[in-house]
Amino acid sequence: MTSSEWPLWEVFVRPRRGLSHSHVGSLHAPDAKLALRNARDLYTRRQEGVSIWVVPAATITASSPDEKDAFFEPAGDKAYRHPTFYQVPEGAEHL
Amino acid sequence: MNASGGRTDRFEYLLRLGDDALVAAQRLAEWVSRAPELEEDMALANIALDQLGQARLLLSYAGEVEGAGRSEDDLAHLRTDREYRNCLLVELPNGAPGEDTLDFGVTIAKLLGFSAYQHGLYQRLVASTDQRLAEIAGKAVKETAYHLDHAALWTCRLGDGTAESHRRMQAAVEQVWPYTHELFQADDLTARLAVAGSGVDPASLRDGWLSTVEKVLAEATLTRPEDGWAPDGGRFGSHTEALSYLLGEMQSLHRAHPGVSW
Numbered sequence: 637m638t639s640s641e642w643p644l645w646e647v648f649v650r651p652r653r654g655l656s657h658s659h660v661g662s663l664h665a666p667d668a669k670l671a672l673r674n675a676r677d678l679y680t681r682r683q684e685g686v687s688i689w690v691v692p693a694a695t696i697t698a699s700s701p702d703e704k705d706a707f708f709e710p711a712g713d714k715a716y717r718h719p720t721f722y723q724v725p726e727g728a729e730h731l
Numbered sequence: 732m733n734a735s736g737g738r739t740d741r742f743e744y745l746l747r748l749g750d751d752a753l754v755a756a757q758r759l760a761e762w763v764s765r766a767p768e769l770e771e772d773m774a775l776a777n778i779a780l781d782q783l784g785q786a787r788l789l790l791s792y793a794g795e796v797e798g799a800g801r802s803e804d805d806l807a808h809l810r811t812d813r814e815y816r817n818c819l820l821v822e823l824p825n826g827a828p829g830e831d832t833l834d835f836g837v838t839i840a841k842l843l844g845f846s847a848y849q850h851g852l853y854q855r856l857v858a859s860t861d862q863r864l865a866e867i868a869g870k871a872v873k874e875t876a877y878h879l880d881h882a883a884l885w886t887c888r889l890g891d892g893t894a895e896s897h898r899r900m901q902a903a904v905e906q907v908w909p910y911t912h913e914l915f916q917a918d919d920l921t922a923r924l925a926v927a928g929s930g931v932d933p934a935s936l937r938d939g940w941l942s943t944v945e946k947v948l949a950e951a952t953l954t955r956p957e958d959g960w961a962p963d964g965g966r967f968g969s970h971t972e973a974l975s976y977l978l979g980e981m982q983s984l985h986r987a988h989p990g991v992s993w
Contacts, residue, residue: 642768664768664770666888669884673880673884674771674773674774677770677774677777678770678773681777
C-alpha cells in the first residue's frame with residue numbers, strides 16, 4: 637500500500653485544559669481511529685497535549701489566496717475593532 | 732528469605748520479565764525505517780521503546796536483587812542465549828520461520844499475543860508484595876494497554892480487510908499460536924513466588940488472555956487456531972536459533988567496546 641492510497645488528516649492538539657485545540661500538522665492514515673493513534677505517536681510524544689482532534693483534510697473548506705484582498709483587506713483601516721481603547725485590569729493574564 | 736520470596740527466585744523471575752521485554756523490543760526495532768508507512772514506523776518504534784524502558788527497569792532491579800554488582804547493561808550485553816530467560820514467542824523472527832524477511836501480519840500477530848499477555852500480567856503485578864515490582868508494573872500496564880490496542884486495531888483491519896490480507900493474517904495467527912502456550916506455563920519458581928505474593932501464577936492468566944484474544948480474532952473474522960503443539964524451553968535457556976543472531980547483533984557494540992556509553 638502506498639501513501640497515495642491513505643487519505644490525509646489534519647491534526648489539532650489542545651495543549652492543556654482551558655486552551656483551544658491548535659493545528660499542529662498532518663498525517664496519513666487509513667481511517668479515523670488509526671489517524672487518532674498515529675497523531676498520538678507523532679504529535680504528543682513529549683506530553684504536548686491533553687486532547688487530540690483529527691479531521692479529514694478533504695473535508696476542510698479553505699479560503700483561497702486569490703480571495704485574500706476581498707477577505708482580509710477591509711479590516712485594515714478599522715482600528716476601532718482592536719481592544720486598545722481601555723485599560724487592561726491588573727492581574728488579568730488571559731484576555 | 733524475605734517476605735517477597737528468596738533472592739535467587741526473585742532474580743530469576745525478574746530476568747524472565749525483563750528478558751521478555753528486552754528481546755521483544757530488539758525484535759520490533761528491526762522495523763525502524765522499514766515499516767509500510769512512516770506513521771506506522773513511528774508507532775512500532777514507540778512500542779519498542781516502551782518495551783525497552785520496561786526491560787531497563789526490570790533488569791536494573793534484577794541486578795540489585797542479585798547483589799553481585801551486575802548492571803542492566805551487564806545483564807543485557809554479557810549473557811549468552813543460554814542464560815536468557817525470555818519466552819520463545821518474542822525471539823521469533825518478524826516473518827516466515829527461518830527466513831530473514833519482515834512480515835507485517837506476523838509481527839502484528841506476535842504483538843497481539845504478547846501484549847495481551849503482558850497487559851494481563853502487569854495488571855496483576857500492580858498488587859505484588861514486591862513494592863518496586865508493583866511500581867514498575869503500574870507504569871507498564873498503561874503502555875501495554877496501548878500496545879494491545881494497536882495490535883488489535885491492525886488485526887481487525889487485516890483480518891477483515893481484503894481476501895489477501897485475511898489469508899495472510901490467518902496464516903500469521905496460525906504460525907504464532909503454538910508459541911503462546913509457553914507464556915502460561917507454571918513451574919516451581921512461579922508457584923513459590925505466587926505463594927509469596929510477589930509473582931503471578933502464569934496459568935491463571937490464560938482465561939483472561941483467551942477472552943481478550945478470541946474477541947479480537949472474532950471481530951477480525953479470523954478463526955481461532957486449535958491448541959496443539961506447544962514448544963517451550965525459553966524460561967530455562969533452551970531457545971530457538973533465532974535468539975543467538977538477535978543477541979549477536981544487539982551485543983556486538985558492547986562486546987567490541989566493553990563498557991561503552993553515550
